[in-house]
Amino acid sequence: MRLVRLIANLGYGSQKEVRAMIRDGRLTDSDGVPLSMDSRVGHVGVRLDGEALDPAPGMVLMLNKPVNYTCSTSDPGRVVYELLPERFGRRNPALAPVGRLDRDSTGLLLMTDDGALLHRVTAPRSHVPKTYDVTLARPLDGGEAAIFASGALMLRSETTPLAPATMVATGERQARLTIVEGRYHQIKRMFAAVGNHVEGLHRRAVGGLGLGDLAPGRWRLLTAGDIARIFERGDLSDGQEG
Numbered sequence: 001m002r003l004v005r006l007i008a009n010l011g012y013g014s015q016k017e018v019r020a021m022i023r024d025g026r027l028t029d030s031d032g033v034p035l036s037m038d039s040r041v042g043h044v045g046v047r048l049d050g051e052a053l054d055p056a057p058g059m060v061l062m063l064n065k066p067v068n069y070t071c072s073t074s075d076p077g078r079v080v081y082e083l084l085p086e087r088f089g090r091r092n093p094a095l096a097p098v099g100r101l102d103r104d105s106t107g108l109l110l111m112t113d114d115g116a117l118l119h120r121v122t123a124p125r126s127h128v129p130k131t132y133d134v135t136l137a138r139p140l141d142g143g144e145a146a147i148f149a150s151g152a153l154m155l156r157s158e159t160t161p162l163a164p165a166t167m168v169a170t171g172e173r174q175a176r177l178t179i180v181e182g183r184y185h186q187i188k189r190m191f192a193a194v195g196n197h198v199e200g201l202h203r204r205a206v207g208g209l210g211l212g213d214l215a216p217g218r219w220r221l222l223t224a225g226d227i228a229r230i231f232e233r234g235d236l237s238d239g240q241e242g
């Protein structure tokens with residue numbers, strides 16, 4: 001790929017702005033030799049102002065989403081892209097959330113520009129487990145875990161029952177819940193179906209990958225090992241803090 005397009009696709013600027021960067025000598029090879037418009041150099045060999053470039057397409061990151069941010073590009077309120085470098089919002093292919101978290105939910109949000117990976121995680125038949133800590137308005141009544149595990153719970157306006165989900169009570173009004181689907185407002189609707197109301201929802205893991213010590217509002221790139229963990233069975237016994 002031509003240098004101008006490579007840099008513009010990473011969101012560093014328009015093609016016009018990238019041409020200006022080249023004229024100004026800001027784009028160099030790894031030895032500091034200025035690159036020209038027609039340089040054909042691989043991604044890893046390019047430096048911008050002496051710095052290595054952002055990851056090539058195929059990047060995956062995790063964000064610890066705080067409350068009051070939406071997983072959208074166009075929302076009148078705050079959007080998760082504001083928590084990333086601004087240029088990440090201009091990448092081509094675009095960086096997209098891997099499944100959504102509601103505005104009032106917090107925790108592990110994956111984002112990628114890799115459509116195949118996104119599909120592998122979110123396709124209904126993938127059954128990648130997602131584990132949440134839930135805070136409820138009313139005390140648990142003790143019957144919820146069996147109802148959620150039954151595979152027979154039908155949410156209002158749905159035509160197929162929910163796949164079995166695993167719940168353990170972690171307090172009078174707290175539960176840890178692992179679901180393998182991603183239906184619209186699924187957890188809020190599950191607890192509404194048993195007469196309760198979700199007051200707080202925090203995603204702590206996707207598959208076997210947890211947040212670790214990533215602080216709210218912070219993000220980090222995933223390694224190949226992290227990505228593999230997404231597809232490990234992550235459930236209530238994963239023992240991983242996050």
Ligand code: URA
Binds near residue numbers: 185188
């Ligand atoms: N279920 C919900 O109801 N909300 C979320 O954000 C995630 C799962």
